[in-house]
Amino acid sequence: MKKDDLNKKQRYALDTMLSGSNVFLTGDAGTGKTTVIQTFIDEAEKAGKNILVSATTGIAADNIGYGATTVHRALNISIKFEDYKKKVKSRAELLKEADVLIIDEISMCRFDLFNMIAKTIITENEERAVDRLLIGEDKEDIQLIVIGDFYQLPPVITTDDRKILCRMYGSDYGKGGKYEHGYAFMSEYWKEMGFEYIKLDEVCRQNDEGFKYVLNDIKYGNNIRKSIAYLENNESDKVIPEAPFLVGTNAEADRINNTFLGKLDKKTEKVFHAAVDGELTSADIKNIAFAREDLILNIGAKVMITVNDLSGNYVNGTIGIIQKIVENGEFEESYLVIKTDKGKTVSLYRYNKDIEKQVIEESEQEKDGRKIVKEKIVRKKVGSFSQFPVKLAWAISIHKSQGQTFEKINIDPCCWDPGQFYVAVSRAKSANGIHFIRPIKQSYIKAFSKDNERLLEQSFEVEEGA
Incomplete structure (x- = not known):
């Protein structure tokens, strides 16, 4: 930008x-x-x-x-x-x-x-x-x-x-x-x-002014009963079939994803092996959003696309259902046919992600008539990782959802960490794009404490800009 x-x-x-x-x-x-x-x-x-x-x-x-x-x-x-x-x-x-x-x-x-x-x-x-x-x-x-x-x-x-x-x-x-x-x-x-x-x-992210005010109250721990009433009065009254579940732990997300995957027809199950080029470590691969060296997919699987499409057919975070798996023999030519939650059918090919590292590069320069060696931090390609850029998306942990936006989500409101409920709810664009799978209790909404606010304020002079 x-x-x-x-x-x-x-x-x-x-x-x-x-x-x-x-x-x-x-x-x-x-x-x-x-x-x-x-x-x-x-x-x-x-x-x-x-x-x-x-x-x-x-x-x-x-x-x-x-x-x-x-x-x-x-x-x-x-x-x-x-x-x-x-x-x-x-x-x-x-x-x-x-x-x-x-x-x-x-x-x-x-x-x-x-x-x-x-x-x-x-x-x-x-x-x-x-x-x-x-x-x-x-x-x-x-x-x-x-x-x-x-x-x-x-x-x-x-x-x-x-x-x-x-x-x-x-x-x-x-x-x-x-x-x-x-x-x-x-x-x-x-x-x-x-x-x-x-x-x-x-x-x-949000255009709904009422929802913005409620998010603000939840974030700061204000008007909690009123906020719960607003969310429950404006939420979708049924589970949203096309939307993922946001849950408290990775283990719970994995359990839900594996349960749903296990119900699909095994005859259409395919295992796709990633192509790894260069000297990549497990840590290099772990940082990739679609890091699966052996990816198990099935027709009917709910997945999240984790890259952006330059033509605008999908974006990072688009949810959809796999309609067809096409294998053309050639590694690069296999593709998935996915129907997105907006009703659009898209073809998704393997994505080749270049892995870059920040390294030091030396160059000679002249200063005051003498040669000196200047060192600069540059990004250098050290390898590549090719795989379908998707991950199972019947369920996602709230921690892993931080930073993402969803049109529609089902939320398990049972939260225990400060800010956890706020992070879950603020992934949505509006309250009517949310369904809570159980009643919201006040105890689920834990905000950053007033004591912590004071400690944060004391840690520096707060000088807000224009």
Whole structure:
């Protein structure tokens, strides 16, 4: 997207980022946070900046594009919990050359991981300061941009991890403790980053004004009884057959998908093996939205298409039913005939996804009559993965739905995490595009707590833009 296509607040966010400030970009679901970031990357790269793009989850990294990877891989940080508290001894090679580090879905980043990220950046910046003083190096400090909404899903903390957190950091990190959810802004380093706080406030996903107000109340924990009444009075009164189910866990989504798949005629079942080219690791493949090396499909299967069609016949997130499976012998010529939830019949071929990594490229330049080696972060193709870009879609976990939009959805409202119910409901464009499979209880709607709001506000001076 071009800068001129952004709304006023989005342009303010973009300009602040381009000025070099550290930024925390937030906003309600559907306000265009990803759009702003993608526009910033395009503009900053045109200006010759080295951008290191990452996210807290593989799905979020895949959604951004630009060779993005998980923050663990980008910074060479171990995913072993015990390593988070160790002193930083070395820094990722990519970070040494970065002008900007971007981290998407910061709400899913635990405070101890943010500690490690911040210490890594601080250590690198200290070395750059010394180089500027002693050898006249012109590399500025790393700019940090984090994106996300703390009112959506919190970091995942397993029972075992929580025990270790309590042992290492104290009982405040236990169930019911002051820092129970371990958000990144609870890190001792968050305030030190000096973020400019920018909140996008124009929702582009929903046009129904009444639904927008209800979503806002649910997000902030206001008028819950009134919000439940609105949703139940305006929802679809029956299960929506063509729509997916949003459920609380991956295990429940897998159970539902496998149950429905098992009811289809085995005679039409086909197994499609992916074509993998290059030296790809399991982690490279895992980050792909349609990462199935052996994909089992059947006529009658409900699937979600996970790529966009340039001609506009479907988009990432389109739901449909497989009507026909055509095998032409040639790998590339096999295709699926899918009837979408909008009644359109489309042909879907295998999708060849180039796998890119962010790597360092050296080039020689002249400065003051002498040759110097300049290093730049570039995106380099390391392989490709070819498969039908679909995944079973009778059911999807609420966590995996974050960032997506659906015309119609069936929701199991039984939620337990702060922001989980809000994320589920805000995937829809309107209340009448939702069916709840059980009555909504007030206990299912857990908002970001007032105590956490105060902690977040205390973590920086809140300076909203124009």
